[in-house]
Amino acid sequence: MLRTYRTPGWRPLGLCAGLLAALACPAPACDLHMLRTGSAHEDDTPGLRLGLVEQWTHYATLQDGDHDIPDPDDQRLDSAITQLVARYRFTDRIAAELRLPYIHRDYRRPRPHGGIERGDVSGFGDLALLADVVAFRHETDASSFQVAVFGGLELPSGDPDRLREESEGHHAHDDTPGHTRNGIHGHDLALGSGSVDGIVGMDLFWAHERLVFLGSLAYGIRGEGSFDYRYANDLQWAAGPGVQVWRAPQGQAGLMAVLSGETKGQDELDGERLDDTAATTLYVGPTLRVDWMQLEAEVAVDVPVITHRTAVQIAPDLRVRGALRWRFGDSS
Numbered sequence: 001m002l003r004t005y006r007t008p009g010w011r012p013l014g015l016c017a018g019l020l021a022a023l024a025c026p027a028p029a030c031d032l033h034m035l036r037t038g039s040a041h042e043d044d045t046p047g048l049r050l051g052l053v054e055q056w057t058h059y060a061t062l063q064d065g066d067h068d069i070p071d072p073d074d075q076r077l078d079s080a081i082t083q084l085v086a087r088y089r090f091t092d093r094i095a096a097e098l099r100l101p102y103i104h105r106d107y108r109r110p111r112p113h114g115g116i117e118r119g120d121v122s123g124f125g126d127l128a129l130l131a132d133v134v135a136f137r138h139e140t141d142a143s144s145f146q147v148a149v150f151g152g153l154e155l156p157s158g159d160p161d162r163l164r165e166e167s168e169g170h171h172a173h174d175d176t177p178g179h180t181r182n183g184i185h186g187h188d189l190a191l192g193s194g195s196v197d198g199i200v201g202m203d204l205f206w207a208h209e210r211l212v213f214l215g216s217l218a219y220g221i222r223g224e225g226s227f228d229y230r231y232a233n234d235l236q237w238a239a240g241p242g243v244q245v246w247r248a249p250q251g252q253a254g255l256m257a258v259l260s261g262e263t264k265g266q267d268e269l270d271g272e273r274l275d276d277t278a279a280t281t282l283y284v285g286p287t288l289r290v291d292w293m294q295l296e297a298e299v300a301v302d303v304p305v306i307t308h309r310t311a312v313q314i315a316p317d318l319r320v321r322g323a324l325r326w327r328f329g330d331s332s
Contacts, residue, residue: 043327044092044134051296051325053083053099062183063315066308073116073180077107077188077314081125085325093134101125103158103191109184123191125158130199143208150218151200158192160226166269167227183314187229187267187277194226212254215239224268232277234264242287251292258287260302266310276311283319296325 057079062071082102089095104122111117130152138145165186201218217237224230242256260283267277283302290297302319309315 044089045327045329046089046091047327047329049085049087049089049325049327051085051087051323053085053321053323055079055081055319055321057316057319059184059314059316061307061315061317062180062312063307063309064312065310068315069312071180071183073108073110075107075109075180075183075314077105077184080104093137095132097128097130097132097152099128099130100157105189107184107189110180110182112182121162121189121191123159126192126197127155127157128199129153129155132203144206146205147202148204149200149202151198154193154197154199154220156192156194156196156225158190160190160192160194160229162186162190163194163225163227163229166229166274181312183312185276185313187231187274188314192226193222193229193231195223195230197222197231210244212242212244212256213240214242214256214258228270230268232265232267234262236260236262240287242289251290253288253290256287256289257284258300258302259284276309276313278310279313279315280306280308281316282306294327294329296323296327298323 059077059079060075062069062075080103084100084102085097087095087097101124102122103125104120106120108116108118130150132148132150134146134148136145136147163186198221199218200221201216203216204214206213215237216239218235220234220236222231222233238258238260240256240258242254244252244254246253261281263280265278266273266275268274281304284305285300285302287298287300298321300321302321304316304319307315
């Protein structure tokens with residue numbers, strides 16, 4: 001069995017890995033960074049962990065501000081991001097992580113001057129290097145509380161070529177009467193940003209017997225990238241209570257209710273702000289976590305309950321996340 005705290009039933013958290021984004025892909029208004037599902041509940045035993053983290057998001061609602069608008073062209077965007085994760089815990093307080101995303105986006109949108117464009121883009125996204133430190137820890141026989149801080153860099157390994165649409169003026173709307181306004185832009189389809197970005201944040205974990213509460217906050221600091229395009233800084237957070245629903249000598253399972261959110265401002269092109277790039281979304285949904293020996297699995301469903309887009313953009317209808325990780329070392 002994985003090593004536990006004195007707290008009955010819950011294993012400690014690798015807090016940097018939390019519930020929030022790995023920040024390992026660009027931040028288009030319609031698809032903010034991938035939630036860091038899969039590391040949030042790890043035990044603090046030193047050693048290597050390898051895993052896959054998947055996020056699939058379906059966008060099919062055309063929105064202007066807070067309001068849904070007619071979409072006779074049936075615009076849609078399906079985004080699948082698979083992250084390869086290598087994480088090494090040096091001590092019970094210090095860990096480092098590398099994340100490389102592979103992105104596939106399939107879309108349908110109106111052409112600037114009539115007709116429908118169907119297409120897809122795929123390839124590796126921007127690489128993320130992260131480190132986290134447990135800054136505070138307090139344990140008793142019945143409870144445990146931890147706070148961790150984390151930071152790192154996102155490096156421009158993804159292809160930013162789709163940002164060329166912005167620099168070539170494709171960002172402008174076609175206001176021809178009767179023509180549906182496009183809600184899917186080049187910044188939504190780009191696989192990389194072309195910039196070196198910073199990542200900072202913090203996570204917390206509280207457990208008492210079979211109850212747990214997790215919280216996480218991450219902030220992305222964006223630089224100017226390819227084609228004079230700069231994604232706006234973005235804030236992501238998640239929090240929620242959970243309960244252990246099953247426990248055995250070699251494993252355990254927990255169920256959480258998670259409220260998560262993400263918001264970003266207006267992107268810039270050559271120093272000018274773009275009106276249809278800011279986005280705010282609030283999600284709610286369940287997360288199921290199962291640990292068995294050295295295998296860790298997690299699945300979550302997120303339903304958007306509040307969405308706000310500046311000008312005309314495509315908004316999410318559903319997000320599903322999952323993770324599988326293997327911890328190397330002694331499972332006793």
